[in-house]
Amino acid sequence: AQTVTQSQPEMSVQEAETVTLSCTYDTSENNYYLFWYKQPPSRQMILVIRQEAYKQQNATENRFSVNFQKAAKSFSLKISDSQLGDTAMYFCAFSRDIYEKLTFGTGTRLTIIP
Amino acid sequence: GAGVSQSPSNKVTEKGKDVELRCDPISGHTALYWYRQSLGQGLEFLIYFQGNSAPDKSGLPSDRFSAERTGGSVSTLTIQRTQQEDSAVYLCASSPDGSLTDTQYFGPGTRLTVL
Numbered sequence: 550a551q552t553v554t555q556s557q558p559e560m561s562v563q564e565a566e567t568v569t570l571s572c573t574y575d576t577s578e579n580n581y582y583l584f585w586y587k588q589p590p591s592r593q594m595i596l597v598i599r600q601e602a603y604k605q606q607n608a609t610e611n612r613f614s615v616n617f618q619k620a621a622k623s624f625s626l627k628i629s630d631s632q633l634g635d636t637a638m639y640f641c642a643f644s645r646d647i648y649e650k651l652t653f654g655t656g657t658r659l660t661i662i663p
Numbered sequence: 664g665a666g667v668s669q670s671p672s673n674k675v676t677e678k679g680k681d682v683e684l685r686c687d688p689i690s691g692h693t694a695l696y697w698y699r700q701s702l703g704q705g706l707e708f709l710i711y712f713q714g715n716s717a718p719d720k721s722g723l724p725s726d727r728f729s730a731e732r733t734g735g736s737v738s739t740l741t742i743q744r745t746q747q748e749d750s751a752v753y754l755c756a757s758s759p760d761g762s763l764t765d766t767q768y769f770g771p772g773t774r775l776t777v778l
Contacts, residue, residue, distance in 0.1 A: 555705075591771060592754070592771050592772040593769055593770075593771055594706075594754065594756070594767070594769035595769075640705060642706075650696065650711050650721075650722065651696075651706070651708065651767070652708065653705040653707075653708075654705050655705040656705050
């Protein structure tokens with residue numbers, strides 16, 4: 550079975566600074582998908598960024614980028630120029646296949662301080 | 664509607680009662696997922712519907728939990744004989760064809776409290 554571990558329950562950072570959220574996972578699969586989701590107080594889960602394991606290039610979406618280390622089974626999220634609206638729970642998730650269910654980590658509560 | 668909707672938004676029930684939670688996915692989305700989020704925990708997959716295929720029920724924690732999806736659209740998650748450990752936020756998500764290269768669109772959730 551796949552597992553996803555987020556070792557940072559809470560983090561805080563000053564507005565405009567850069568923050569990195571950690572995620573590690575365990576799988577015997579060679580091809581799979583990794584995701585970061587954001588959950589603001591509204592409880593909606595919003596897809597932030599997605600990485601396909603067979604792609605060596607790290608995914609980037611505006612201020613959000615990942616550091617995908619396949620051998621180390623690490624998938625960290627970097628938020629640059631952090632904004633107050635980035636305050637939320639962030640979940641790392643794994644899927645074996647594009648049609649498979651998601652396995653989530655326990656989340657990191659990120660607070661951006663004005 | 665424009666997004667996934669769930670009802671009720673909050674439900675308080677007594678231990679031993681049955682509850683039904685409703686999810687209206689985005690129109691045209693063939694895939695529908697139910698997740699549970701307990702306090703301090705990540706999301707736990709419960710069940711997955713994809714078109715007319717048999718649902719993936721591998722995440723249901725016990726036989727007290729069941730779900731159905733009528734007409735390929737609305738889904739109802741039923742919890743029988745509720746227990747206090749069932750207290751959680753239940754999230755529903757849909758996607759156009761079940762491919763995770765498509766975004767899963769989540770609803771706002773139903774917060775269930777079992778007294």
